Amino acid sequence: xxxxxxxxxxxxxxxxxxxxxxxxxRFAAAWxxxxxxxxxxxxxxxxxxxxLQAAATWLLKRFGVTGAQLSPGQCETLLRLxxxxxxxxxxxxxxxxxxxxxxxxxxxxxxxxALAAQAAGAxxxxxxxxxxxxxxxxxxxxxxxxxVVDLLAAAERDEAASVRARIxxxxxxxxxx
Numbered sequence: 063x064x065x066x067x068x069x070x071x072x073x074x075x076x077x078x079x080x081x082x083x084x085x086x087x088r089f090a091a092a093w094x095x096x097x098x099x100x101x102x103x104x105x106x107x108x109x110x111x112x113x114l115q116a117a118a119t120w121l122l123k124r125f126g127v128t129g130a131q132l133s134p135g136q137c138e139t140l141l142r143l144x145x146x147x148x149x150x151x152x153x154x155x156x157x158x159x160x161x162x163x164x165x166x167x168x169x170x171x172x173x174x175x176a177l178a179a180q181a182a183g184a185x186x187x188x189x190x191x192x193x194x195x196x197x198x199x200x201x202x203x204x205x206x207x208x209x210v211v212d213l214l215a216a217a218e219r220d221e222a223a224s225v226r227a228r229i230x231x232x233x234x235x236x237x238x239x
Contacts, residue, residue: 067093068102075106078117080151086120095125103127104136112149119143119155128162137163144195145169145176150185157191160198170203181213190228193217197232197239207238214239 074089093099106118119140129137141163143156156163165173177199180192193213200206217229233239 064098067099071099071102071106074121075114075117078113078120080113080116083120086117086124090121090124095127095131097131099125100127100131100136104132104139107143107152108139112152115143115148116151116155119152119159123155123159127159129164130162132163134164134166138166138169141165141169141173144180145172150188153180154187154191157188157195160191160195163198165199165202167203170199170206174199174206174209178209178213181217186222186224189217189220189222190225193225194228194232197236201236201238204238211239 070089070092074085077085100122103118103122106114107122109115109118122140132140140156140159143152174196177192177196180188181196183189183192193210196206196210196213200210214229214233217225220226220229
């Protein structure tokens with residue numbers, strides 16, 4: 063265990079105010095990612111503190127952590143952020159990493175339900191990325207593909223151009239759409 067890095071991580075996460083990423087950028091510039099750091103960040107992401115969740119998921123995304131670097135349990139920890147009541151930032155960061163995450167079969171149904179609900183929500187970013195996340199899930203679990211086709215059709219009528227743009231990119235990413 064790298065005590066110095068752990069202390070620096072705790073400080074950076076604690077200094078994150080939910081807006082300015084300066085403390086997180088400084089931490090990311092000073093340290094490189096390894097399995098131990100990924101584990102620490104996943105533990106912080108699983109905390110009940112929304113600010114810690116946002117900071118930890120931001121760092122995971124910033125470090126370019128992929129599902130290949132995560133254990134199945136760590137993937138599930140992050141994906142559960144999409145099912146449980148969490149703030150929009152950790153949700154967005156997780157959705158943006160979802161292309162690299164493996165969805166466990168036991169989590170597929172509740173995750174699809176959560177993503178479908180979020181696809182109709184008020185937050186434009188979450189709407190767009192939730193539909194994309196649903197497509198990622200359906201690519202791994204084909205039984206959900208018809209549900210995703212319906213979500214995509216609804217999202218294509220969204221008033222927000224950013225949602226429609228994300229949907230176009232999602233359609234291009236999967237040959238079954």
